[in-house]
Amino acid sequence: MKDLHSSRPLFSFGVITDVQYADVPDGRSFHGVPRFYRGSLAALNEAIAIWNDQGSDLSFVIQLGDLIDGRCPRDQAPAAAREIVAAFDRFRHGHVYHTIGNHCLYNLSRGQLQEILRIDGSFYYDFVPHPGFRFIVLDSYDVSVLGGSSRDHSSLAMALLDAKNPNVDKNSPLGMAPEQQRFVAFNGGIGDAQLQWLDRKLREAEDRNERVIIACHIPILRESTYDDTLLWNAEEVLRVIHRYDRCVVASLAGHKHDGGEGVDEKGIHHRVLEAVLECPPGENSFGRVDVYEDRLELLGTGRMRSATVFFR
Template sequence: MGYPNGLVAQAKQPLFTFGVITDVQYADIPDGRSFLGVPRYYRNSILVLQNAIQNWNNHQNISFSLNLGDIVDGFCPKDQSLNAVKKVVNEFNNFNGPVYHMIGNHCLYNLPRSALLPLLNIHGDDARAYYDFSPIREYRFVILDAYDVSAIGWPIDHPNTVKALNLLNTKNPNEDKNSPNGLSNLERRFLKFNGGVGNEQLKWLDDTLQDATNCNQKVIVCCHIPLDPGATSKESLLWNYDEVMDVIHRYDCVKVCLGGHDHKGGHSVDSRGVHHRVLEAALECPPGTDAFGYIDVFEDRLSLIGSDRMASTEMVFNR
């Protein structure tokens, strides 16, 4: 599928361009529905990814691609999990450039961190999945680990699991910790399929943003779980999004936060002028439709050119 001509042509060439896709959630199982009743096309999602790779390769100027998490679905039969992850990773490897992955809850339903991270080429110490990179001197990408504190992915006796379960038991009285029944407003985020950023990662984020400021870099923060209530449903927020945003708002270098997880997508600009763009899911594309895009990066804005079900978005920096 091609891209719409919805954005005004810009005279200046972008500094660089990168591809984006999220929530492929492939599984070799019949189509189903989400807990909200939205159709999910488990087998077709890998065709959406294949179309994305073909488009990015044909574009030629795309420097790298970003996968914002959830490459396989939680309903994938567990005896197929390893092969399913490898199958999707192999599709990403058909892209003519680097691919940067982040982990999502569905990834962790299938494989523990120790098995998952090497397959995604994430090599953090102590199974951490946060890192940063700079495609050019002027820009830095910060990839957060949204399941740092989580009830999934870590061994059951791991301190991060214990902390997560204690938090859920405190905040969510439901027997089913994936149910928001009875929870009000922003408290509805305290669900087992979400997670949080731990203290060590918060310190790393602070140090990284300070370094980016010292280097006069603009920063794009990427996190599978969204960081702003204006861009997503209350049930799809990072547990401690407020703490993360407190760190981000200490600096003027962060211009955009990209996320997945909430399949319908969204866009907001927060009180400090930071854009939050939650991307639409590949999983929910009926056969013959697509949801992926590429982002042109300029000095003063990002331009997302989306295909089909992914909305094109102009993100002009306010400062």
């Protein structure tokens, strides 16, 4: 058995997802789950304070989408998003990387999000936090009716939903077969140009003997999530990832608020992280990930479950 305490991590980072802040009264999801819109800001501030107390051990933070909630009034959305970004800016020990989610796009345009999140260019990008490791951040609303990355992609998304989802309410999977339930308006997909970019980045990483961690708001493995919270073209993305034998070691996602996990056919661990939004006052959901030569150790706080992921 491997000794999990035999060495110090190579680097560590913070993780959090689905803050979904809004200055509105608490409510419930479509399934009746309580949601604490105002309290999520306090929870985020607590996470930042704890990460700061952990000192320079944390190299960066990555948030996996849905900074504000769709219930945030449109005229208040830019200020609410800036308030959340200002909280992240109080993290003292490194950069904060952002992934966009569906709630980010309900009341904010891509242009507004680029300005508020200070993302210069595409919402899919990569970075190298430590020699031998690369993060690839995907834009899971590249093809989307909520605000695709181009007019053509928005039109493609509308045509896809019309063809795949027979319901008048395109947010509803009612009556659809399980494998078709992903085709709802609050999900999205990854376009051809992004898939080609992903292929190039994975080829580069494999050539450089780098290990890769994928970050995407919508889960990309069906076994890790519900049928209606899966990326539209998840199998296509996995086919690209699986071209590279030992490159990708883990995938992190949000979107499914109660979390999930699964291991795909190539042994890649897919972890869906638990949301901040559904934490009542006094509870929280965030974590730190310690990265070693042979594994990731997710140390969760509150609702976020801890896990150890050994590399293949």
